[in-house]
Amino acid sequence: MATTIRKKYFQRAIGVILVLIGVNIAAAYIHGRWDLTAEKRYTLSNNTIQLLKKLDSPIEIEVYLKGDYPASFKQLAQATQELLEEFREYGKQNIRFTFVNPGQGLSDSARMKFLGELTAQGIMPFNMKVQEDAHDGYAEKLIFPGAMLHYKDKKTGINLLKNQGGQDPMQTMNSSESLLEYQFASAISKLQEAEKPLIGYMMGHGESLGAEVYDALTTLQSNYNLDTLTIQTTPYIPRDFDVILFAKPAAAFSDADKFKIDQYVMNGGKVMWFIDETNASLDSLQKKESFLAFDRGLNLEDLLFRYGVRINQDIIQDLQCDAVPLVVGNVGNRPQIQPLPFPMFPLLNPTGAHPIVRNMDLVLSHFSSSLDTIRNENIKKTILLTSSRTSKTMRVPAEISWTSLKVQPNTREYRKSFIPAAVLLEGKFTSLYHNHVDPAVAGPLEQASHTPVKAETDKANAMIVVSDGDLIANAISRKDGPLQMGINEYNPGYAFANKEFMLNCLEYLTGRQGIMESRNKEITLRLLDAEKVKKEKTKWQFICFAVPVGLILLFAMVFLFIRQRRFAE
Structure with a gap:
């Protein structure tokens, strides 16, 4: 009898072990x-x-x-x-x-x-x-x-x-x-990319191409195939370029130049514009106590207007801004230098409504202009960067001087909020030269590109317009040379999100929108109410200590009670 029972328990144990092994194999x-x-x-x-x-x-x-x-x-x-x-x-x-x-x-x-x-x-x-x-x-x-x-x-x-x-x-x-x-x-x-997208860095209008854009150029070379293109010396902009980029042009665009850009866009080409509408720059201010800021006269107003945006002839001033060093006095024979906030160096806010700028830090800018979007049902406009709640605009021409930094800003003047400084345009663009194409200009382009002049895009296209050419520029340190874009030379310990913004824009324009959807993920941070924790600290300490001990004592009492009743019977 005892042998039969042991055999029965042994069989059950073997069965349980086999079931567990089977479950683990299936779970794998x-x-x-x-x-x-x-x-x-x-x-x-x-x-x-x-x-x-x-x-x-x-x-x-x-x-x-x-x-x-x-x-x-x-x-x-x-x-x-x-x-x-x-x-x-x-x-x-x-x-x-x-x-x-x-x-x-x-x-x-x-x-x-x-x-x-x-x-x-x-x-x-x-x-x-x-x-x-x-x-x-x-x-x-x-x-x-x-x-x-x-x-x-x-x-x-x-x-x-x-x-x-x-x-x-x-x-x-x-x-x-x-x-x-x-x-x-x-x-x-x-x-995994077999071939990186090709970026065209446009030349011919005084665009930046020196130490001031060293970080931008090296970043582009690391992530993309990069080539320069002088627009005046080429009959058309090849469609081989996935995106063309204009970095702070300083000279006026001719109708022939704009026509080449326009037809590149009509044929599906994408453009990134980093435009300084005014001639204001920190270099001008460092050379003298003051200078006159005025319109550059780039002659791009009609082209950008047709695509759905206008860069205004003004300068954004913002209380949320970067600082520049200024001599505020002398101690003995040494000048006393102090960093003072410079409202014309606004720290632009990402809107957070688009994957390009989702979960992104502030972006450092210099002498940005405001943007207006033009009503056009075929074009979707998405604002990417704006000023803060406390900002204003200053029309040009206007005098800019170091003296203004020494005066405390009047906060009552900074009443404007969220002034746009960067916009994404998406949709079917219409040509600026629709119905009035100059045959003398169109003929050579058609012949060279073997493509007829188009009045509009066949399918949805996209471009990004930023009203600050210095946004992708980098400071140059006397000690370390070119710094990363978004770093203040006088505060090199922190980098704003200028590089991230440029790369995100290019990722979106080069067709990586699918991957960028994961930028929309937002993890909710569920923090305790610090004031409530402080106020109810003693109560919750008592509960956390007394309740577990009380439950154990209650269980012991019930267990002893049942045990006594059971053995008493």
């Missing part, structure tokens, strides 16, 4: 995932899923977020790991990732060389203050919150920590988490 091949979060933070966009499923070779990802970091960075590391695990669900064995401590185990020289390579790949360092011992002060520690992606013989770096000027640190981390999917998906998409 058949399993489901449910995202129960309100904002669907663990759900990838359809375009990202399709991108991962089509991988033909492994993507090796090194994430540099391993180490003794504060809680906020550990949270970013955890969010990155969760995202990459989700990537692996769809990319299978083609997604491989590791978390490493950059430079660990290397000699000082090898470590500096390795960190230099990270910076060269665009992974920017973050200077973090840490307290190594309770009795010591704070020490500075250089960390690289980024990741390196390797695909076949190519590699690219991405920054996981996004700068958010003036934001709460928790909100900065929240914005960084929101952009993780886009960051990785965009990098993977670029690595």
Whole structure:
């Protein structure tokens, strides 16, 4: 009898073990995932899923977020790991990732060389203050919150920590988490491209082409195929260019030049305009105490008006602005220099309504003009950058001087809000030369391009107009040379989102709209009410301490009561 019982229990145990093995094997091949979060933070966009499923070779990802970091960075590391695990669900064995401590185990020289390579790949360092011992002060520690992606013989770096000027640190981390999917998906998409889009950097009208646009040109060369094109010496703009870019032209455009641009647009070409409508510049102000700002006379008003926008002959002034150093007095024989806010250097706000500017930091600008959109049912206008709530415009011609900086701004004059400074135009554009084409101009273009003159685009097209040519310019340091765009030479520790804005615009125009949809993801930051926490702190401390203890005592009393009743019977 005892042997039969043991045999029966043994068979049951074997059966349970076999069932568990079968369940584990089935779970390895058949399993489901449910995202129960309100904002669907663990759900990838359809375009990202399709991108991962089509991988033909492994993507090796090194994430540099391993180490003794504060809680906020550990949270970013955890969010990155969760995202990459989700990537692996769809990319299978083609997604491989590791978390490493950059430079660990290397000699000082090898470590500096390795960190230099990270910076060269665009992974920017973050200077973090840490307290190594309770009795010591704070020490500075250089960390690289980024990741390196390797695909076949190519590699690219991405920054996981996004700068958010003036934001709460928790909100900065929240914005960084929101952009993780886009960051990785965009990098993977670029690595897989067989041929990079071709960008035409337009010349012939005094456009910037020197140290002042060094960062813009090197950034374009790193992410795209780049070529220059002098518009006067070419009979037409080849359609091989995916996007043409005008960077701060200074000379007037002739009708022949505008006709070439117009027909490029009519044939589906896309344009990025960085236009300074006035001649105002910091160089002019540095050479003398004051100068007269006036209209450049670029002769682009009619062309842009036809496409749906007008750049006004004015300068935006904003209380939300960058600072410039100014001599405010003398201490002994030495001048006393103090950074003073310069309202004509507004920090432009991303509107947040479009993937190009979603979760993006402020953008530094110099002497921007206001934009007006023109009513046109065929063209959709999306404002990308605006001034703040406290701004105004100054009509040109006008005198600009250093003296004005020493006067406290009258806040009652800054009554305008959200003045547009950058706009995306999308739709079917109509030619400026519709019904009045000059045969002497049209003939050579048709003959050279083998394409008839068009009166409108066959399908929807797009262009972006920015009313500041200096937005993609960089400061030049006497010590370090050209800096990154968006950095004030006198405050080099912080970079605004100028580079990110330029790259996002080009990504959108070159046809990567699908990947950019993941920029719309927004993770809700659910913070505790600090005032309520302070007021009810004692109550909740008591509840957290007393309730668990009370439940245990209650369970013990009930258990003893039932036990006594049972054995009493």
